[in-house]
Every structure is written in C-alpha cells, then in structure tokens.
Amino acid sequence: MQYGNITLVRGDDQVIGITVTTPSGTLYNLSGCTLVFQAMQNENYFSNPWLTETTGPSGHLVPVSGLSQLVFAAGDTSGLDDLNHYYSIKLYSALGTTTTLLQGTFNLVPS
Secondary structure, three states: OEEOOEEEEOOOOEEEEEEOEOOOOOEOOOOOOEEEEEEEOOOOOOOOOOEEEEEOHHHOOEHHHOEEEEEEOHHHHOOOOOOEEEEEEEEEOOOOOEEEEEEEEEEEEOO
8 A cells, every 4th residue: 555645626627547556566457446535534544434536447547557547526626625634545356355555645725
C-alpha cells in the first residue's frame, strides 16, 4: 500500500488517473476488477465515508495494462467544505480479494 495526498477543486469536474501494479512492479490486469475511492472525516479508514466514487470493470481505460481512472463530477464536491479529510482507494478483484492501494489526506480547495 502507498500513501499520498489528493487535492481536488471543489465544484469542478475532475479525473484522477490510476496505474495499478503488482508488488514486483509489473502492470496489474484490471479485467473484472472494481476500484473504490472513499473519503472520510477522520483517520479511521473504517468510518462512514461521505464521498464514494467507483470505477467498475467497464470503466477502466486499458484494463490489461492496469490503467484506470476515478471520475468526479462537479456536483460530487460542490456542497462540501474545504477541510482536509482522509481517503482510501481499494481494489476489489474478480477473484473476490480486497486490497488497499492508496490512502492519505484528501483536500478540497475553493475554485
């Protein structure tokens, strides 16, 4: 799992590009997999998320090359405050396993 910060502009349409690799660094085949982004109010990554974005198997850019994206519409963030929050991005595989790919601080800034 990796840690990193994500900043989005509140009320804008935005896309986060994601490349998924295996622990050895090879590209991960996303065929049949789902990616889920969840933002939470505190560092308890198991708390109730207030923002969830999902990219299902048909939404990946190039599944066999591990390329995907999370798409945020303007309305997803327009009514939210500009505070720092926390997020995680999880991979749900076609075989039923769950892996946390990324987690860290999620920032919303005014437009």
